[in-house]
Amino acid sequence: MSFTLWFTGLSGAGKTTLSRKVFFELRERGLKGEHLDGDIIRANFSQELGFSQRDRDINVRRIGFVSHLLNKHGVISVVAVIAPYAAARRQNRQLIENYVEVFVHCPLSVAESRDVKGLYAKARAGVIPNFTGVSDPYEEPVEPDLEVRTDLNSVDECYAQIIDHLESRGLVPRKPDCRPCLTVAEEERAWREHLASLGYAILK
């Protein structure tokens, strides 16, 4: 059975890290899947969109439409996109038969203290406008399918909760334990191959 697994949450909450790990695990278990990452999709697919509410919602619904198309043909869609507005998320839930929303929850202060890409600093300095959590709202999911707390739990713990959830709903076949199949190095290599398979070079 196919489904869309949507990771929503603040920048720096851990959406890409977690979704990537889950994505490769699904592949290792023989399932067909696609990973759609916010930054990548914007660069290749939504270049003309900005960060107003309207543009963000168009982007979120568009990725919902692509996920729906993929699901229709038996391909799992794993999405890591902030999706800050509840209404657009709800529209996707209506469109997509099996929509699984994972709220990657992490208080703003913690996400900001990580600031892996230096974006929060730029947002606070006013260099980046419309930054979710700083100068733009994030409407927290009220009823996500699953909530993981990346400030309280490790990546591996959150990862295990997600796999557990998918297994218990019968969306992915069970495995004796839920440690990831891939080593860190293998995951890195697989990620680079995945990026190449999307054919950016041309679309950037």
Place this chain on the structure above:
Amino acid sequence: MSFTLWFTGLSGAGKTTLSRKVFFELRERGLKGEHLDGDIIRANFSQELGFSQRDRDINVRRIGFVSHLLNKHGVISVVAVIAPYAAARRQNRQLIENYVEVFVHCPLSVAESRDVKGLYAKARAGVIPNFTGVSDPYEEPVEPDLEVRTDLNSVDECYAQIIDHLESRGLVPRKPDCRPCLTVAEEERAWREHLASLGYAILK
């Protein structure tokens, strides 16, 4: 083997009619496919885009990206979109491993005399700006994979040429004859079901 079959040509040349027929034939032969139609995609997927060269090219490359994703997962993409600019078509050819371009060729005067949707009349009256062939260019394909002449040949003849082409390249399995599997009524019903499966109600 998966591929993208792109029907390019003027409005009224017969892109939707032919592509729809081919799409259902592929399905009847047990192949997995998706149909992406210009008008439908614009309404559901590219609502914010206009008809400037930049916007048209974004739309064409975006549909190329979706086709590439579908192909990657074994789903044939059948596209009926004007795609008037050669450069954007060329980019898709580079991105997509098996890109088959069908030039649905029909002189402007003939397409205009059909004017099924009354669009040419509006374009001539200046009500619709940037109309391909009237107030916007159409760069005819110089080296399409296949050219069909809808002014000289019937729909069934053009259809047979396309199926022949796909069979001879080994992209679709051969059948004893290349008459369509579906009756006209069956095709109509299948089309309505296909539209419903795209889940417009929500996206419109």
